[in-house]
Amino acid sequence: MADGRVERGNQTRRAVLDRTMSIASVDGLEGLSLGKIAADLGLSKSGVFALFGSKEDLQLATVRAAVDVFLNEVVRPVHRDPDGLSKVWRLCERWLDYSRRRVFPGGCFFYAVSAEFDARPGPVRDEIAKVRSDWTRYVERLLDEARPAGGFGSPEDTDAVPQLAFELMALMELANAHSVLHGDPLAYERAGRGILGRLRAVAAAPEELPERPPVFSSSS
Amino acid sequence: MADGRVERGNQTRRAVLDRTMSIASVDGLEGLSLGKIAADLGLSKSGVFALFGSKEDLQLATVRAAVDVFLNEVVRPVHRDPDGLSKVWRLCERWLDYSRRRVFPGGCFFYAVSAEFDARPGPVRDEIAKVRSDWTRYVERLLDEARPAGGFGSPEDTDAVPQLAFELMALMELANAHSVLHGDPLAYERAGRGILGRLRAVAAAPEELPERPPVFSSSS
DNA sequence: TTACCGAACGCACGGTCGTTCACTCAGTGG
DNA sequence: CCACTGAGTGAACGACCGTGCGTTCGGTAA
Numbered sequence: 027m028a029d030g031r032v033e034r035g036n037q038t039r040r041a042v043l044d045r046t047m048s049i050a051s052v053d054g055l056e057g058l059s060l061g062k063i064a065a066d067l068g069l070s071k072s073g074v075f076a077l078f079g080s081k082e083d084l085q086l087a088t089v090r091a092a093v094d095v096f097l098n099e100v101v102r103p104v105h106r107d108p109d110g111l112s113k114v115w116r117l118c119e120r121w122l123d124y125s126r127r128r129v130f131p132g133g134c135f136f137y138a139v140s141a142e143f144d145a146r147p148g149p150v151r152d153e154i155a156k157v158r159s160d161w162t163r164y165v166e167r168l169l170d171e172a173r174p175a176g177g178f179g180s181p182e183d184t185d186a187v188p189q190l191a192f193e194l195m196a197l198m199e200l201a202n203a204h205s206v207l208h209g210d211p212l213a214y215e216r217a218g219r220g221i222l223g224r225l226r227a228v229a230a231a232p233e234e235l236p237e238r239p240p241v242f243s244s245s246s
Numbered sequence: 247m248a249d250g251r252v253e254r255g256n257q258t259r260r261a262v263l264d265r266t267m268s269i270a271s272v273d274g275l276e277g278l279s280l281g282k283i284a285a286d287l288g289l290s291k292s293g294v295f296a297l298f299g300s301k302e303d304l305q306l307a308t309v310r311a312a313v314d315v316f317l318n319e320v321v322r323p324v325h326r327d328p329d330g331l332s333k334v335w336r337l338c339e340r341w342l343d344y345s346r347r348r349v350f351p352g353g354c355f356f357y358a359v360s361a362e363f364d365a366r367p368g369p370v371r372d373e374i375a376k377v378r379s380d381w382t383r384y385v386e387r388l389l390d391e392a393r394p395a396g397g398f399g400s401p402e403d404t405d406a407v408p409q410l411a412f413e414l415m416a417l418m419e420l421a422n423a424h425s426v427l428h429g430d431p432l433a434y435e436r437a438g439r440g441i442l443g444r445l446r447a448v449a450a451a452p453e454e455l456p457e458r459p460p461v462f463s464s465s466s
Numbered sequence: 467t468t469a470c471c472g473a474a475c476g477c478a479c480g481g482t483c484g485t486t487c488a489c490t491c492a493g494t495g496g
Numbered sequence: 497c498c499a500c501t502g503a504g505t506g507a508a509c510g511a512c513c514g515t516g517c518g519t520t521c522g523g524t525a526a
Contacts, residue, residue: 031493035503052365054274060484072485073504081484132365141361144427145272145352155427192436196420197413204412207364207375216412250523255473280514292515293474301514468526475520482513490505496498 039077041067043091046084050092051132054142055085055150085150092135093157099124101164109171111178111229115236117168118194118221122214125202126242133206136161137199165191178228190224197221212243259297261287263311266304270312271352274362275305275370305370312355313377319344321384329391331398331449335456337388338414338441342434345422346462353426356381357419385411398448410444417441432463 045066046058060081064071078084100120107113125134132138140158143151169187172178178186201217204210218239226232265286266278280301284291298304320340327333345354352358360378363371389407392398398406421437424430438459446452 031502034493038503054276054362056274057276059482061482070505071483072487072506075485076502076504138361138365140423140427141358142274144423145358151427158427189436189439192420192424192433193417193440196416196437196440199423200412200416200419203360203364203419207360207371207378213412216409217416219409220413220416251472252523254523258473279512281512290475291513292476292517295515296472296474469524470526471522471524473521473523475518477517479516480514483511484509486509487507488505489507491503492501493503494499494501496500 035077038067038069039087042074042077042084043088046088047092047095047135048131050085050088051130051135051138053132055088055139056142058084058088060084082148082150086153089139089150089153089157092130092139095129096124096135099129109168109174110234111169111172111225112234114165114168114172114194115222115225117165118198119218119239121198122201122217125198125205126211126214134199134202137202162191162195165195178230186228190228193224194221197224210243214242215239255297258287258289259307262289262294262297262304263308266308267312267315267355268351270305270308271350271355271358273352275308275359276362278304278308280304302368302370306373309359309370309373309377312350312359315349316344316355319349329388329394330454331392331445332454334385334388334392334414335442335445337385338418339438339459341418342421342437345418345425346431346434354419354422357422382411382415385415398450406448410448413444414441417444430463434462435459 042063045063049058049063058081060074061071063069064074067074074084075081078087100117103120104113104116107116130138136154136157140154143154166187169191173187178190180186197217197220201213204213222235222237222239226235226237229235262283265283269278269283278301280294281291283289284294287294294304295301298307320337323340324333324336327336350358356374356377360374363374386407389411393407400406417437417440421433424433442455442457442459446455449455
């Protein structure tokens with residue numbers, strides 16, 4: 027089996043999700059409208075509906091599709107790099123670039139939908155919370171793996187890694203928020219500077235990290 | 247003139263805005279519904295509509311009302327304190343407490359509506375952007391005023407203040423986001439620790455700042 | 467008293483929303 | 497060949513949306 031009927035369905039689903047990811051990053055997952063999507067893609071409203079079963083299922087599918095994009099854009103490019111704080115820095119660089127390049131037109135997809143659903147119980151919020159936990163744990167794991175290589179924090183300070191992960195993620199997210207709201211690319215430079223500052227402060231070999239982040243805002 | 251008729255209108259307006267601020271911090275400004283609000287307050291839909299002129303005007307009025315709450319909760323309590331990094335720290339403490347106490351049930355009002363409107367042009371987004379700029383400038387001003395007192399950064403490093411303001415705000419906002427999404431008060435401790443770390447790193451007299459933030463997550 | 471003003475109401479409007487249902491049609495598996 | 501399945505259609509549904517209009521009522525000012 028596989029080709030023909032079901033494959034056509036998968037392609038349509040993919041096309042729908044490409045649209046909904048873009049829309050949701052700007053207008054939120056609640057801003058998705060079956061009618062609008064159908065009109066955009068030249069389909070019938072009921073056809074789009076039937077492909078996903080319900081609006082909530084469409085929202086969940088959109089979140090999962092965005093995870094896949096995020097993994098391709100941010101996580102996988104550095105996944106095989108050698109452990110160390112340089113790898114953490116490259117991951118952060120990828121993240122800032124993912125936001126800066128507007129892979130999703132509204133900036134980071136997960137920033138938008140987290141803020142939208144963070145206080146609204148339900149399956150969508152649960153999925154978003156799970157995705158964010160996974161991301162947090164991944165950053166912490168990379169920092170943990172950098173410990174023997176770069177060495178930072180005293181071994182008994184078990185909170186150094188989550189604390190540092192928290193600070194890095196905070197800088198990345200505000201860069202996204204500030205840049206999208208004010209259209210100011212300088213925010214990415216500030217975040218990069220802050221991240222490098224934190225990483226160099228704990229690094230056993232700071233010279234392996236750049237002194238300054240790449241410049242995105244040409245003021246000349 | 248003044249009393250009687252128009253005063254009654256002002257009281258109703260205040261009651262409406264109290265509701266809309268709460269709703270918007272959870273469901274967003276787009277989640278406001280004239281019908282719902284009217285039903286909640288025992289008014290007619292058209293009555294609520296007439297009080298504000300349009301839904302967009304209601305959204306704008308809600309943002310401005312939230313600014314007033316924010317000023318009362320965060321800014322004014324420390325406004326007369328003596329300049330210095332201690333004042334900056336107290337401001338950050340007030341902010342974290344404002345988020346933690348859920349002055350707005352969905353956490354920080356401006357975090358919610360910024361993420362909602364950051365990529366959606368229009369008067370509401372412009373108002374939100376202006377409010378955030380004002381807040382940023384206030385933090386930077388306090389840091390600037392702390393310079394002669396506490397002294398930090400070389401005088402020619404004109405970017406030290408905005409950079410530090412960016413990092414402090416990033417930590418505060420992620421604390422709010424993480425706490426609302428995951429119900430985890432530990433985030434406030436992490437933010438406080440990060441903020442104190444940054445402030446103590448630049449302070450001429452670090453002993454005037456606490457070593458650790460107050461503990462909010464009782465794990466015992 | 468008379469004239470006016472703003473709050474608040476009731477009603478109806480045009481539109482959009484998510485969802486349902488019966489249906490066609492084409493590819494799949496026995 | 498036949499039975500079946502899933503993609504996609506089209507019309508209709510009930511609910512809710514923001515908005516406009518005409519009106520009522522009570523407080524204000526001449």
